[in-house]
């Protein structure tokens with residue numbers, strides 16, 4: 001089989017080129033093609049140069065299509081591998097070279113289900129949270145259209161340490177669909193702000209906020225791009241710098257509320273928010289700028305361990321800002 005022959009090639013770059021041309025030639029059975037695509041995804045996921053080559057050879061639409069299928073069938077292993085590969089491809093091409101039409105239409109089945117409402121049940125507290133999923137097309141750049149496993153894990157941690165949340169002001173960063181912020185609200189937070197830096201995520205967050213029971217103070221949806229916080233911190237350090245933060249997504253940013261300049265919170269939460277290198281600096285800056293400087297204030301980040309160097313860089317940045325960091329290895333922790 002072609003797939004096996006190609007896998008014997010010891011040079012990663014040649015392997016990528018062979019796999020891409022093999023896929024482009026339309027060879028092999030469905031299973032062989034899927035297998036090859038997964039191997040390709042594994043190979044490029046931690047190597048931007050290989051990802052660059054794969055994008056040039058037309059692999060990105062195939063990966064996005066495979067991601068859509070994996071999401072549809074609930075194959076979490078493939079979702080993990082392919083989404084990491086896609087983010088490595090996008091990191092290389094941020095804001096410029098990935099043509100919109102390649103991304104749109106590559107995942108029609110997911111787009112059809114865009115307004116589905118899912119109920120997440122947390123047996124220990126008996127809390128149920130209803131989450132409206134996002135629109136794949138408008139959130140593709142950041143994978144915020146669905147709830148990731150890290151979000152469920154973060155909710156379970158909050159559930160076990162409810163004191164961290166109760167009567168506190170909470171902000172969720174890179175919220176995607178906002179499950180953790182919605183859950184913090186149910187756990188008794190005083191005020192919850194659910195944010196994302198891609199405007200396309202905010203309609204789904206707002207829909208979920210609207211689902212919160214009347215009578216309780218509903219969480220609010222706000223636009224927050226961490227890049228802006230980094231620029232502000234840099235400007236504070238050097239007033240000659242200009243702040244020129246452009247939103248990550250479409251111009252619809254204007255229609256969503258922004259955080260106040262000096263708004264800070266007692267609890268900052270984020271799940272699966274570190275997946276591209278730039279986030280190490282920007283996310284650290286947002287935590288620095290948005291976490292209230294008071295006793296008991298804490299930031300909790302739950303992150304799948306994909307790129308060790310990214311986590312290391314983030315920890316270096318956050319330590320440089322003067323934070324005390326505790327790192328918990330959640331390996332072996334299973335969702336209920």
Ligand SMILES: C[S@@+](CC[C@H](N)C(=O)[O-])C[C@H]1O[C@@H](n2cnc3c(N)ncnc32)[C@H](O)[C@@H]1O
Nearest residue numbers: 142144147148151174175176197198225226271
């Ligand atoms: C993998 S998704 C995780 C979504 C959600 N936290 C979860 O676990 O289900 C990463 C999220 O981070 C957001 N994001 C990426 N870069 C960002 C930035 N610079 N500022 C704000 N949000 C950002 C994306 O829009 C996306 O919603």
